[in-house]
Amino acid sequence: MNKRLIxxxxxxxxxxxxxxxxxxxxxxxxxxxxxxxxxxGIISIRGTLTSGQIQSSAITAKSGVxxxxxxxxxxxxxxxxxxxxxxxxxxxxxxxxxxxxxxxIGNLPSGESFYIEILDSxxxxxxxxxFGDSSGKAIMAVxxxxxxxxxxxxxxxxxxxxxxxxxxEPTSFLDNNAQARVKDGxxxxxxxxxxxxxxxxxxxxxxxxxxxKIDGDEDGLPNIFDADLNGDGIVNEIDGLYTMESFTKxxxxxxxxxxxxxxxxxxxxxSNSFDYEQYLHLAMGITPDPDKVNSISSVxxxxxxxxxxxxKVFSVPGTTLEAIPAPGTLWSNTSYKLxxxxxxxxxxxWAISVNGVEPxxxxxxxxxxxxxxxxxxxYTDGSSEYITKMLNFIFTDIPRLVEYSFNNGSAWNTPPxxxxxxxxxxxxxxxxxxxLKWSRPKDENGAEIIGxxxxxxxxxxxxxxxxxxxxxxxxxxxxxxxxxxxQDFAGLLDPGSSFLIGICIRSVANDNAAQNIWxxxxxxx
Numbered sequence: 001m002n003k004r005l006i007x008x009x010x011x012x013x014x015x016x017x018x019x020x021x022x023x024x025x026x027x028x029x030x031x032x033x034x035x036x037x038x039x040x041g042i043i044s045i046r047g048t049l050t051s052g053q054i055q056s057s058a059i060t061a062k063s064g065v066x067x068x069x070x071x072x073x074x075x076x077x078x079x080x081x082x083x084x085x086x087x088x089x090x091x092x093x094x095x096x097x098x099x100x101x102x103x104x105i106g107n108l109p110s111g112e113s114f115y116i117e118i119l120d121s122x123x124x125x126x127x128x129x130x131f132g133d134s135s136g137k138a139i140m141a142v143x144x145x146x147x148x149x150x151x152x153x154x155x156x157x158x159x160x161x162x163x164x165x166x167x168x169e170p171t172s173f174l175d176n177n178a179q180a181r182v183k184d185g186x187x188x189x190x191x192x193x194x195x196x197x198x199x200x201x202x203x204x205x206x207x208x209x210x211x212x213k214i215d216g217d218e219d220g221l222p223n224i225f226d227a228d229l230n231g232d233g234i235v236n237e238i239d240g241l242y243t244m245e246s247f248t249k250x251x252x253x254x255x256x257x258x259x260x261x262x263x264x265x266x267x268x269x270x271s272n273s274f275d276y277e278q279y280l281h282l283a284m285g286i287t288p289d290p291d292k293v294n295s296i297s298s299v300x301x302x303x304x305x306x307x308x309x310x311x312k313v314f315s316v317p318g319t320t321l322e323a324i325p326a327p328g329t330l331w332s333n334t335s336y337k338l339x340x341x342x343x344x345x346x347x348x349x350w351a352i353s354v355n356g357v358e359p360x361x362x363x364x365x366x367x368x369x370x371x372x373x374x375x376x377x378x379y380t381d382g383s384s385e386y387i388t389k390m391l392n393f394i395f396t397d398i399p400r401l402v403e404y405s406f407n408n409g410s411a412w413n414t415p416p417x418x419x420x421x422x423x424x425x426x427x428x429x430x431x432x433x434x435x436l437k438w439s440r441p442k443d444e445n446g447a448e449i450i451g452x453x454x455x456x457x458x459x460x461x462x463x464x465x466x467x468x469x470x471x472x473x474x475x476x477x478x479x480x481x482x483x484x485x486x487q488d489f490a491g492l493l494d495p496g497s498s499f500l501i502g503i504c505i506r507s508v509a510n511d512n513a514a515q516n517i518w519x520x521x522x523x524x525x
Contacts, residue, residue, distance in 0.1 A: 042108070042109065042110040042148060043108035043109065043110055043112070043144050043148055043149070043150065044104055044105060044106040044107075044108060044148070044149050044150070045082055045104070045105040045108065045114065045116070045142070045149075045150045045152060046102075046103070046104045046105075046149060046150070046151055046152070047080075047102075047103060047151070047152035047153055047154065047155050048074065048097075048100065048101045048102050048103070048153070048154050048155065049074070049075045049078055049080065049097045049101040049102075049103060049118065049154075049155050049157060049164075050071040050072060050073060050074055050075055050101050050154050050155070050156055050157065050167075051071075051072045051073050051074075051075055051156070051157055051158075051159070052069055052070050052071045052072040052154075052156035052157070052158060052167075053069060053070050053072075053156070053158055053160075054068065054069045054156060054158040054161055054163060054164075054165045054186070054188060054189060055067065055068055055069055055070070055187070055188075056185055056186055056187065057187060058133060058169075058187060065168050065169070066132070066168065066169040066171075067167065067168055067169075068130070068132070068133075068156075068165045068166055068167065068168065068169055068187075068188055069154075069156035069158065069164075069165045069166070069167050069188075070156065070167070071154045071156050071167050072156075074097075074099065074100050074101030075097060075101050075157055076096070076097050076098060076099045076100075076101060077096050077097060077121045078096060078097045078118055078119060078120055078121060078126075078157075079092060079093060079096055079097075079118075079119040079123065080092075080093040080097065080103045080105060080116060080117075080118060080119075080155075081093065081105075081116070081117045081118075081119060082105045082108060082114040082115070082116055083114065083115045083116075083117065083214070083222040083224055083225070084109065084112045084113070084114060084214075085112065085113040085114065085115060085141050085175065085178055085214050085222070086111075086112055086113065086214075087109070087112065088214055088222070088223060088224065089109065089112075090224055090386075090388045091105055091107070091108055091114075092105070092374070092386075093105045094106055096121075110144070112143070113141040113142065113143040113175040113177075113178060114141055114142055114143070114150075115128070115129075115140055115141050115178065115214070115215070115222045116128075116129040116141075116142070116152075116155070117129065117221075117222075117225050118155075118157060118164050119372055122305050122306050122371075123303055123304055123305050123306070123371065123372050124305060124368060124370045124371050124372065125196060125225050125370040125372060125390060126157070126162065126370075127157055127158075127162055127163050127164040127193065128140065128163060128164065128190055128192065128193055128220045128221055128225075129155055129163075129164045129165065129166070130163065130164070130165045130166070130180075130188035130189070130190065130220070131152070131165070131166045131169065131170055131173070131174055132166070132169040132170075132171070132174050132188070133169075133182075133187040133188055134176055134179060135179075136182070136187075137179040137180060137181060137182060137218075138179065138180045138181075138182050138187065138188045138189070138190050138220060139174050139175065139176060139178060139179055140178045140179065140180050140190065140215070140220050141175040141178030142170060142173040142174060142175060143173060143174075143175040144173065145172070145173070150170070150173050151170070151173075152166055152170050152173070153166060153167055153168060153170065154166070154167035154168075155167070158189075161186070161189050161193065161194070162193045162194030163188070163189040163190065163193040163194070165188040165189075178215070179218065180192070180215065180218050180219060180220035181202075181205075181218050181219060181220070182220075183202060184202060190219055190220020190221070191203040191219050191220065192219030192220045192221040192226065193220060196221070196225070196226070196227040196228075196369050196370050196390070196392065197217070197219045197220075197221040197225070197226035197227050197228050197229075197231070198227050198228045198233065198235065199217065199219070199228045199230070199231030199232050199233045199234075200233050200447075203219055203231060204231055204232070204233055205217040205218070205219065205230060205231025205232065209229075209230040209231070209232075211229075211230075211244065216229060216230065217229060217230050217231030218231075219231055223244055223245050224245055224388060224390065225372075225390055226245075227369060227370075227390065227392035227393060228241075228392075229241040229244055229245075233450070233451075234450060234451035235392045235393045235449075235451075235507075236392055236509075237261060237392060237393070237507040237508060237509035237511050238449070238450075238451045238452045238507045238508060238509075238511075239451055239508065240508040240509075242259075242392070242508070242509050245389070245390075256286050256287065256288040256289065256292070256296075256349075256377055256385075256387060257286070257287045257288075257387075258284075258285070258286055258287075258373075258375060258387045258388075258389045259283070259284065259285055259287070259389065259509060260282065260283070260284045260373050260389045260390075260391050261282070261283055261391075261507070261509055261510065261511040262280060262281065262282055262283070262359075262367070262391075262393075262394045262395045262511060262513075263280075263281045263282075263283060263353075263395070263511065263512050263513065264279060264280050264281070264395040264397075264398055264441075264512075264513040264514075265279070265398070265502070265504075265512070265513065265514045265516065266279060266398050266514070266515055266516065267424050267515075267516050268401065268415070268418065268423075268424035268515055268516060268517045268518070269418065269419060269420065269421065269422045269423055269424040270420060270424075271398065271400065271418050271515060272418045272420070273420040276357075276358040276359060276365075277355060277356050277357060277358055278355060279355070280355060280357070280358065280359065280367075280394075280395070281314055281353050281354065281355050282311070282353065282354050282355070282357070282367065283317070283351070283352075283353045283510075284301070284338065284351065284352055284353075284354070284373065284375075285317075285338065285349055285350060285351030285352070286299045286338060286349050286350045286351070286375060286377060286387065287348065287349040288349055288350075288377075293349075294380075295379050295380050295381070296350070296377055296378070296379055296380070297378050297379060297380045298337070298377075298378045299337070299338040299350035299375060299376070299377050299378070300335055300336050300337050300338065300375065300376050300378075301336035301338070301373060301374070301375055301376075302336070302374050302375065302376045302386070303372075303373075303374040304336075304371065304372065304373045304374065305366070305367065305368075305371040305372075307357045307366035307367060308331065308332070308336065309330075309332055310356050310357050310366065311330070311331040311332075311354040311355070311356050311357055312327075312328050312329060312330055312331060312354060312355055312356035313325050313326070313327055313328065313329045313330075313331055313334070313352065313354060314327055314353045314354055314355045315327065315352075315353045316339045316341055316351060316352055316353070317341060317343075317348075317351050317353065318341035318342055318343040318348055318351070319341060319342050319343070320339055320340070320341045321339075321340040321341060321342060322339055322340050324339050331352070331354050337352075338350035338351055338352050338375070339351065339352060359394045359395075359396045359444050360444060361396055361444065361446075367391065367394050367444075368391070368394070368444055369390075369391055369392060369393050369394060369443070369444050369445075370390060370391065371390070371391040372388060372389075372390055372391075373388070373389050373390075373391070374386055374387070374388050375387045375388075375389075393443045393444065393449070393511075394443065394444045395441055395443070395449075395511065395513040396441075396442055396443060396444055396446075397441040397442045397513070398441050398503075398505075398513045398514060398515045399438045399439065399440065399441055399454070399483075399503040399504070399505055399513065399514065399515050400438055400439045400441075400515055401415050401436060401437070401438050401503060401515060401517055402415075402437045402438055402439055402482055403415070403436075403437045404426055404434065404435065404436050404437070405434070405435040405437075406429060406430050406431045406433065406434060406435075407431065407433075408433065408435055408486055409435050409437075409484065409486070412437070413426070413427065415517070423518075424516065424517055424518045425498065425517075425518040425519065425520060426517060426518065426519050427519065427520065428519070428520040428521070428522045429519040429520065429521055429522065430522055430524070431524075431525065432488050432489045432490035432525040433486060433487070433488045433489075433490075434486070434487060434489065434501070434519070435484060435485070435486040436456075436484060436485060436486075436501065436503060436517075437482050437483070437484040438482060438483055438484070438503050438515070439481075439482055439483075440476070440478075440483065440505075441505055441513050448478065449505065450476055450477065450478030451475060451476060451477075451478070452475075452476055452505045452506060452507055453471055453473060453474050453475065453476070453505070453506050453507075453508075454471075454472050454473040454476065454483060454485065454503065454504065454505055454506070455469045455470060455471050455472060455502075455504045455506055456469070456470050456472055456485070456487050456501050456502065456503065456504070457469045457500075457501070457502035457504050457514065457516075458470070458487075458489065458492065458493065458499060458500060458501050458502070459499060459500040459502075460493045460494045460496040460499050460500075468492065469504070470487060472485035472487065473485060487501075490525050496521065497520060497521060498518055498519065498520050498521065499518070499519055499521065500516055500517070500518050501516075501517055501518075501519070502514040502515070502516045502517075503515050503517070
């Protein structure tokens, strides 16, 4: 399948913005209950966040109270977030936890139940909160019933289990219909804790995924904070379920969607020595309903991981409709602004691509799956809304060439050693038909990324920006050690002495990473 895409980093990220626009990401999760939001500002949730230990079996006190966890000391400077079970609304606490660990989430809608999540001081998802157990599953949501304040008491964060639980079961507030699978040997630690819901190991979901629920794979994480909604081991951007991640909408007539993802494209000769801060790019954008474009006056990031202070402007995709800062400008100097742009003559939305940060690997670095980005959309009438997106995964590597062949794999050639400042050219291609074999890239946990498409990008010369791309593998199953594909380039390339092939992994949401290699031509084709 041929399609025209923008190539290389500067313009390549621009087209991925358009891809998101066309895909329509971030639709509101549908209700899994007959109840609905009837009014705003009625309900509040109050509690205290502490450190401590979650019990592997409940203890019932003489008073009949079920003890789920043992509190230790207060946890300050964390953020507590409520997510509506029925409408998917995201509601942040009025402020971070104070020195005593206290928090309040106000201005909540009535007629709703709420999941509670904990973000650490770096604005990274650190723990889902369980409130009870029933029939071998954890109860993950509370509901106010007829009251206006939900007092959850101590919420105990167990860092060893990457989970949190109410110290004592708040019986009168439990929503027994919000249940999750639990880890082996636990009663309130959901299988999604510590892995952002990625469906591997015991978190893998073998049941029938229910797309109408806020937690359709029962891993304990609501959609907005679940990197793998259906628990199949393939993250949302790759299998297309990113379109179901929910977000806050304060006005149903002002709907927008959001994306945050990474790109990484590297020349072959630089494959072992590239600088993440230069080549790893984070693409962010807001795609409004086309009818609402003219009602938006500005879009800014208002909170994110601490590394946003290091981020530098790299580019704005598409044709910009307002002045943009020079590449290399600290993004903080713009108040973390996103810029209005268009593609094909139509306004696509507000976007930016930034660099200057590294992935978090082996205990050090910046960006990591679970990082939470919160954007503010300001409208021309003075109103505003907030939209939240979690970074579900990040490229830490690229597809890597293992072997190549000119006769459909009957004789394989070993590529040259990867040397900084060395060559990215394999050899002279004696035929127009070329077969490449490569390894999969890895995510931030060192796991191979599966389920994605692979394409060959190709160009007759360096510096050519508008180049074709051919899909070679769809929905990689992960069953083979290496991947390989063949392409006949006869008639596809203009005359030239050399040409490029980019081995590119691409998600449905347009996350992409590539290794760029070169071949000379012998003039016979």
